[in-house]
Amino acid sequence: MPILGCIADDFTGATDLAAMLVAHGMRTVQVIGVPQGPLPDADAVVVALKSRTAPVTHAVAESLAACDALLAGGAKQIFFKYCSTFDSTDEGNIGPVADALMKRLQAGFAIACPAFPANARSIYQGHLFVGTALLNESGMENHPLTPMRDANLVRVLSRQTEAGVGLVPFSVVDQGESAIRRAFNQLRDGGRRYAITDAVTDEHLHAIGAACADHALITGGSGIAMGLPQNFRNQGLLPDRGDADSLPEAKGAMAVVVGSCSRATLGQIGLARDHVPVLELDALATPDAKALAQQARAWMDGKLNEERPVVIVGSAAPDKVAALQQKLGRDAAGMLVEHTLAAVAAELVARGVGRLVVAGGETSGAVVQALGITSLRIGPQIDPGVPWTYAEPAGLHLALKSGNFGARDFFLKAFQP
Numbered sequence: 188m189p190i191l192g193c194i195a196d197d198f199t200g201a202t203d204l205a206a207m208l209v210a211h212g213m214r215t216v217q218v219i220g221v222p223q224g225p226l227p228d229a230d231a232v233v234v235a236l237k238s239r240t241a242p243v244t245h246a247v248a249e250s251l252a253a254c255d256a257l258l259a260g261g262a263k264q265i266f267f268k269y270c271s272t273f274d275s276t277d278e279g280n281i282g283p284v285a286d287a288l289m290k291r292l293q294a295g296f297a298i299a300c301p302a303f304p305a306n307a308r309s310i311y312q313g314h315l316f317v318g319t320a321l322l323n324e325s326g327m328e329n330h331p332l333t334p335m336r337d338a339n340l341v342r343v344l345s346r347q348t349e350a351g352v353g354l355v356p357f358s359v360v361d362q363g364e365s366a367i368r369r370a371f372n373q374l375r376d377g378g379r380r381y382a383i384t385d386a387v388t389d390e391h392l393h394a395i396g397a398a399c400a401d402h403a404l405i406t407g408g409s410g411i412a413m414g415l416p417q418n419f420r421n422q423g424l425l426p427d428r429g430d431a432d433s434l435p436e437a438k439g440a441m442a443v444v445v446g447s448c449s450r451a452t453l454g455q456i457g458l459a460r461d462h463v464p465v466l467e468l469d470a471l472a473t474p475d476a477k478a479l480a481q482q483a484r485a486w487m488d489g490k491l492n493e494e495r496p497v498v499i500v501g502s503a504a505p506d507k508v509a510a511l512q513q514k515l516g517r518d519a520a521g522m523l524v525e526h527t528l529a530a531v532a533a534e535l536v537a538r539g540v541g542r543l544v545v546a547g548g549e550t551s552g553a554v555v556q557a558l559g560i561t562s563l564r565i566g567p568q569i570d571p572g573v574p575w576t577y578a579e580p581a582g583l584h585l586a587l588k589s590g591n592f593g594a595r596d597f598f599l600k601a602f603q604p
């Protein structure tokens with residue numbers, strides 16, 4: 188019976204969170220979509236939704252259904268996982284989903300903390316930084332679906348909810364758990380329902396996590412999850428676990444499918460070009476998913492093997508993305524590339540690919556759905572936030588890489604023994 192029930196707004200985010208929980212001693216299973224039957228046997232269950240950019244009403248309904256399934260399965264605390272770069276629009280979906288979960292859980296108050304220092308996301312005075320850059324100067328201002336043009340999270344979340352949003356600043360967080368708890372109480376007494384919590388180190392995240400032990404709802408990135416398992420151990424709900432990340436032996440040909448247009452991913456494609464076969468599809472020249480998938484099929488002939496990966500890319504630089512969006516509209520442009528890459532992934536697996544990396548959250552959602560995957564067992568991490576997983580029923584080793592994550596050599600490193 189799971190102790191912690193998690194709802195993730197995209198598939199890469201779900202594996203990121205699951206990897207964090209596994210690394211801190213919770214047996215964790217990621218399920219795709221709202222669970223219909225009994226929950227898997229695990230300490231934590233992460234329900235992966237594709238709700239980050241869905242219409243608000245759809246995102247809220249799916250998240251509530253996931254919450255109900257997790258509560259019915261015994262979860263004692265609910266975690267709403269969104270992106271460490273707070274990916275959303277002014278219409279949502281972070282605020283509306285958090286509001287709905289808060290109401291369903293009668294929580295009254297919750298933190299909002301996307302900080303993830305291991306991946307260089309920190310929050311200071313309510314402002315989100317990616318490395319040394321403010322969020323709105325980090326490349327995220329060019330995200331194809333959720334451009335982030337304001338780094339002040341109090342302001343960003345306030346535009347998405349009627350509820351009051353406050354700040355627990357660095358000076359308080361740095362004092363530790365008791366000071367943080369007091370700040371929560373003051374904000375709650377002052378009528379605030381959310382607290383953006385500053386955090387620049389893992390120690391801050393552990394302290395915030397400890398201060399949230401009795402919260403019905405936690406919202407944030409995977410970083411904040413690092414402090415939660417200890418709460419359950421303190422409560423006698425979680426035994427000490429040994430190795431929680433073993434997977435069956437990996438075999439089959441290797442491939443990478445890329446739909447993320449983030450700076451990090453564009454850099455990873457650049458490095459891969461010098462080492463392995465890379466196909467860059469041009470969605471602007473051929474705005475037709477079937478024709479693009481056909482180009483990929485023809486290209487992959489004779490190239491798939493177990494020695495090195497092939498890389499098939501739908502992504503493009505910001506000017507080309509903008510041109511395609513102008514031509515088709517933002518959502519249709521995204522769907523075109525997602526449909527193409529989902530078909531490409533299905534073809535790769537049909538041709539014997541047994542180790543597949545997918546880059547991009549929305550892209551991963553499309554691929555996982557096309558492959559009919561229902562659950563992922565979480566294995567060892569390749570880089571922070573990106574584990575190998577074993578996908579069932581496909582029996583495939585799959586890594587879902589957040590666009591922003593991974594070192595420059597990620598597409599090579601992932602396949603090194």
Ligand SMILES: Nc1ncnc2c1ncn2[C@@H]1O[C@H](COP(=O)(O)OP(=O)(O)O)[C@@H](O)[C@H]1O
Nearest residue numbers: 331447501502503521524525547548549550590
């Ligand atoms: N060449 C392109 N033109 C327009 N949109 C694109 C292009 N390549 C990819 N996209 C879309 O951009 C979005 C990237 O989002 P996602 O896969 O979540 O990546 P990230 O993890 O970087 O957020 C997807 O919807 C994808 O289909």
Ligand SMILES: O=C(O)[C@@H](O)C(=O)COP(=O)(O)O
Nearest residue numbers: 199200203270271548589590
């Ligand atoms: O929190 C994060 O940064 C990731 O877990 C995440 O949500 C990834 O989203 P994408 O960048 O869309 O892959």
